[in-house]
Amino acid sequence: MDNVEGNTIFIGKKGTMSYVLAVITQFNQGANIVVIKARGKTISKAVDVSEIVKNKFVNTLKIENILISTEEISTENNTPMKVSAIEIVLSK
Amino acid sequence: MDNVEGNTIFIGKKGTMSYVLAVITQFNQGANIVVIKARGKTISKAVDVSEIVKNKFVNTLKIENILISTEEISTENNTPMKVSAIEIVLSK
Numbered sequence: 001m002d003n004v005e006g007n008t009i010f011i012g013k014k015g016t017m018s019y020v021l022a023v024i025t026q027f028n029q030g031a032n033i034v035v036i037k038a039r040g041k042t043i044s045k046a047v048d049v050s051e052i053v054k055n056k057f058v059n060t061l062k063i064e065n066i067l068i069s070t071e072e073i074s075t076e077n078n079t080p081m082k083v084s085a086i087e088i089v090l091s092k
Numbered sequence: 093m094d095n096v097e098g099n100t101i102f103i104g105k106k107g108t109m110s111y112v113l114a115v116i117t118q119f120n121q122g123a124n125i126v127v128i129k130a131r132g133k134t135i136s137k138a139v140d141v142s143e144i145v146k147n148k149f150v151n152t153l154k155i156e157n158i159l160i161s162t163e164e165i166s167t168e169n170n171t172p173m174k175v176s177a178i179e180i181v182l183s184k
Contacts, residue, residue: 043136047176051162066158068180070143084139088160 007031011038011046019049024057027092033064036088039071043086050088058092065089099123103130103138111141116149119184125156128180131163135178142180150184157181 009022019036026034038046054061067087072080101114111128118126130138146153159179164172 041133041136043139044133044176047135047160047178050160051176055162063160066160068139068142068155068158070147084136084143086139 007033008035008037009049011036011042011049013042016045016048016052019045020052020057023049023053023090027058032091034090036090037085039073039085040083043084046086046088050090053090060092062091063088064091099125100127100129101141103128103134103141105134108137108140108144111137112144112149115141115145115182119150124183126182128182129177131165131177132175135176138178138180142182145182152184154183155180156183 007026009019009026011019023034023036036046036049050061050063054063065087066089069085069087070082071085072082075081099118101111101118103111115126115128128138128141142155146155157179158181161177161179162174163177164174167173
């Protein structure tokens with residue numbers, strides 16, 4: 001069984017190509033599925049990463065599923081804040 | 093047959109709630125399907141709009157499909173630029 005959790009890439013503040021490389025590395029290390037997760041403003045970057053991997057590096061890439069949701073995160077002063085999230089499930 | 097094109101909301105520079113209102117208006121005017129489209133940095137806003145409509149206004153909302161793609165747009169100096177796009181298909 002695939003350890004899907006282990007193949008999850010969280011999109012953060014680094015440049016888009018860092019995450020593209022992270023996805024490619026996961027696939028090259030034998031992962032069949034890689035999940036890209038992002039929240040808030042980094043959602044656009046998650047879509048960019050998927051599209052760049054598909055169009056430039058892994059021609060056989062398939063977007064298995066795209067899920068959107070709302071997560072509650074706690075901010076610095078402990079007031080909860082709702083933020084949109086995306087999960088893009090990729091397979092080779 | 094539904095005129096899906098007519099029920100498409102393009103996400104731009106306005107505030108999130110403007111687009112939330114636009115989606116709700118489409119449904120209230122009898123649309124069964126509303127498609128939210130966004131490109132580049134506004135992709136996050138498209139997800140926000142879908143989630144706010146679902147969680148706060150239309151409890152029966154179903155996300156029928158989410159598609160991501162790459163579009164080529166021409167910039168001011170006529171050099172083509174690739175940009176990620178999202179299409180979120182909502183039904184009531």
